[in-house]
Amino acid sequence: MMWAVTLTLGLIVIAIGATVGSFINVCIYRIPWQKSVIWPASHCPRCLEAIEPRDNVPMLSRLLLGGVCRRCGLPISIRYSLVELLTTCLFVLMYCVDVVIPNLDRYGSVPVDDLIRLAYDATLIAFLIVATFIDYDLTVIPDQITIPGMVIGIVAGVWLPTIRSAPSHAITHADGFWFGMIGLLTGGGMTLAVRTLGSLALRKEAMGFGDVTLMAMIGSFVGWQFSILSCGNGTLP
Ligand SMILES: [Zn+2]
Known part of the structure; x- marks a missing residue:
């Protein structure tokens, strides 16, 4: 692939990885308690204030907020950011294995088949991260x-x-x-x-x-x- 294509796709993979990582956090905390992973939107467990979009950017918001809730100052666990970082890193690694390495010498069209394989493998990774953290927390x-x-x-x-x-x-x-x-x-x-x-x-x-x-x-x-x-x-x- 052209380096510009490789880089652009890589940045898209990073954005998707961080977003999926953020959703994985929701799944880890809600699925064991039979709660919906879609509703309600994320909120602070103490002041119950809904988390604004600007405070919900994976990894970055926690850093900008100094690790506490904007309204009540409740510390936000570093684990949220670590799960997002782990997901992003594994997605990028999978991107290298499924898409970058097999296409090193190929130029021209974007390898759609390899991108679909990446989506499939990344889905398994996401399921495994959710399962791993719930298993760690609750041994189920x-x-x-x-x-x-x-x-x-x-x-x-x-x-x-x-x-x-x-x-x-x-x-x-x-x-x-x-x-x-x-x-x-x-x-x-x-x-x-x-x-x-x-x-x-x-x-x-x-x-x-x-x-x-x-x-x-x-x-x-x-x-x-x-x-x-x-x-x-x-x-x-
Ligand atoms: Zn709060």
Whole structure:
């Protein structure tokens, strides 16, 4: 790609990453309590003042406000900004892997296929960040995250069979479905087996069922070929 195109797309990826990161914060704090992630708009937990658009710019607003609520001075956790920064960095990294590196020597048209793959991979990253922080806070991984994730992973794979990276890159819609479905079953199944054996060996619950659905979601996105790899890394000591 031309460097100007690479840079422009990169800046767009940064803006999307920061915005998604901000929405991820809303998801982390609301989904476990069955609250809507759309309504009401973000507000200060103490003075209940709605957060103005100028105070809601990812990462920058907190710095400009000196880390406190504009109205009541309640300190704003640094974690909001760190989640936004993490999301932005991972999106940029994924942009390099999916779009920049495969197109280093290609000039001319914008690689639409690679940008669609980036959107798909970034969706998985976003779901994983939400799941990770909720798991860290409350040691649960809600089905409201993993089940929609599985559906998106499978449906996108049927709709655009080439969306997954090689070797899970399919040609036909049927293969796109089966790569994802077998990925879901192997990811979930292998984790379930480890959980069952671990629980028998330790005589207590070795890991939560949320880990099983989480690996099933990852499998539905990456396909069975990568699913086996990530299971090996994720569940074995
Ligand atoms: Zn306040």
